[in-house]
Amino acid sequence: MxxxxxxxxxxxxxxxxxxxxxxxxxxxxxxxxxxxxxxxxxxxxxxxxxxxxxxxxxxxxxxxxxxxxxxxxxxxxxxxxxxxxxxxxxxxxxxxxxxxxxxxxxxxxxxxxxxxxxxxxxxxxxxxxxxxxxxxxxxxxxxxxxxxxxxxxxxxxxxxxxxxxxxxxxxxxxxxxxxxxxxxxxxxxxxxxxxxxxxxxxxxxxxxxxxxxxxxxxxxxxxxxxxxxxxxxxxxxxxxxxxxxxxxxxxGLWLETARQANASCARLAEGLKARGCNFLHPVEANMIFAAFPRRIHQKLHAAGAQYYVWDGSLEGDDPDEMLAARLVCDWSITPERIDAFLAHFE
Incomplete structure (x- = not known):
């Protein structure tokens, strides 16, 4: 993803x-x-x-x-x-x-x-x-x-x-x-x-x-x-x-695609919030800046869901150290893909 x-x-x-x-x-x-x-x-x-x-x-x-x-x-x-x-x-x-x-x-x-x-x-x-x-x-x-x-x-x-x-x-x-x-x-x-x-x-x-x-x-x-x-x-x-x-x-296609991207981002943000992620900036459009544990990053990468921007090293002694990530939703991301991404936080 x-x-x-x-x-x-x-x-x-x-x-x-x-x-x-x-x-x-x-x-x-x-x-x-x-x-x-x-x-x-x-x-x-x-x-x-x-x-x-x-x-x-x-x-x-x-x-x-x-x-x-x-x-x-x-x-x-x-x-x-x-x-x-x-x-x-x-x-x-x-x-x-x-x-x-x-x-x-x-x-x-x-x-x-x-x-x-x-x-x-x-x-x-x-x-x-x-x-x-x-x-x-x-x-x-x-x-x-x-x-x-x-x-x-x-x-x-x-x-x-x-x-x-x-x-x-x-x-x-x-x-x-x-x-x-x-x-x-x-x-x-x-x-x-x-x-x-x-x-x-x-x-x-x-x-x-x-x-x-x-x-x-x-x-x-x-x-x-x-x-x-x-x-x-x-x-x-x-x-x-x-x-x-x-x-x-x-x-109005340009407005439709923007609404889709923003709505997808809101769904992702709600899921991350429910899983205890720390938000570094308010989520107001289609971009999320959040921090979650290194072990979750490692799990996402192992599952092939590593295509996002993150700070810090995935290799480290503390699996619970919080590493920041930038997540951006485009118009095409489906609810199913968002839910599949969030499933790795379980």
Whole structure:
């Protein structure tokens, strides 16, 4: 059973069908395909943003790095948390694509607080030409610890950014999981709160590999196009990105898969709680951080259920030592698989 990441799951059949249909005949390349026109209309409708500029790339790293490069000059700094994906897991791609903009880590956990953000922003632009200038604020939703910012929490952060005239980027690799957890609209979670650009994820939620970058101010559109091409992320056979996003958004599939993933995670969390596991972070979407004894980890590995992320060594003298694990549910995990995983805790 694979619980290491929602990247490990299969592509949803509807999206595979969309790819098969797009594979018929010929289509213009580089985003000029007719399917992309449908994508733009869909995304604008979903976000209630008729003027939004909408672009597709194949990876979340490209979406984040190119969006931030469009929002941030090389001599500026991007404000994010110490565990943000752009800091921990993107091999300095934001610094590379921005041409040298640094990251300023706002003290705290997986969520910034307005006070901490204000202090961090105030701490920059204090050395004139010698120091970094203030740049974009990047917020992760769902966070890397499985947390979901409430609308009030997001509003507090965007208000601080507005005080300093800074743009706001939302890393939404798990955007749909956060949205269904909050039971709000995409507009309420983004531009209505002051978000300027969003990386709208699809790959972790049933797609083969596609992310949308949405700018609510179309003034940034041409620059992003140039950066995407220059950065080698403009697909020639772009229709295969477009086809995924069309199928993903059609008839609310993206919300259905997110609800399935979140519901599976809730079932798993309830089972772990009943078995006395210690939770390291609240379970709010489709990610669990919990600790359970080494002997359980060993039992899971012996049974072939080892495909998850854990801390510490499986070899040790104390079978009851608690080792932390990260468990992530994707849209395809069934109740039977969850129950089979939990059975190893008996």
């Amino acid at each position: 694979f619980l290491a990441s929602d990247n490990t799951g299969p592509v949803h059949p509807n999206i595979m069908q969309g790819l098969a249909e797009a594979n018929d005949g010929f289509a213009m390349g580089y985003g000029a395909d007719a399917i992309m026109d449908t994508v733009r209309a869909q995304v604008r409708e979903v976000f209630e943003a008729p003027e939004a500029a909408v672009y597709l790339v194949a990876t979340g790293t490209a979406a984040n790095a190119l969006a931030l490069a469009t929002l941030c000059a090389p001599w500026q700094t991007i404000f994010c948390t110490p565990v943000a994906h752009i800091h921990e897991d993107e091999c300095n791609a934001p610094e590379f694509y921005t041409g040298g903009a640094k990251l300023t880590l706002v003290p705290g956990g997986d969520k910034m607080t307005p006070d901490a953000l204000r202090r961090s922003i105030s701490g920059e632009e204090t050395r004139g030409v010698h120091g970094p200038q203030r740049g974009a604020v990047s917020i992760t939703q769902v966070t890397e610890r499985g947390g979901v910012h409430s609308l009030d929490e997001l509003r507090g952060l965007t208000a601080v950014a507005e005080e300093f005239g800074l743009p706001v980027h939302l890393d939404g690799a798990r955007f749909a999981n956060a949205l269904v957890a909050l039971d709000c609209s995409p507009a309420e979670m983004t531009w209505k709160l002051g978000v300027d650009a969003v990386s709208f994820g699809g790959t972790k939620n049933g797609c083969m590999g596609v992310e949308a970058v949405v700018f609510f101010d179309p003034a940034k559109a041409w620059e992003f196009e140039l950066r995407r091409k220059r950065g080698a992320h403009l697909f020639s056979k772009h229709r295969y990105l477009s086809a995924q996003m069309v199928a993903y958004l059609a008839d």
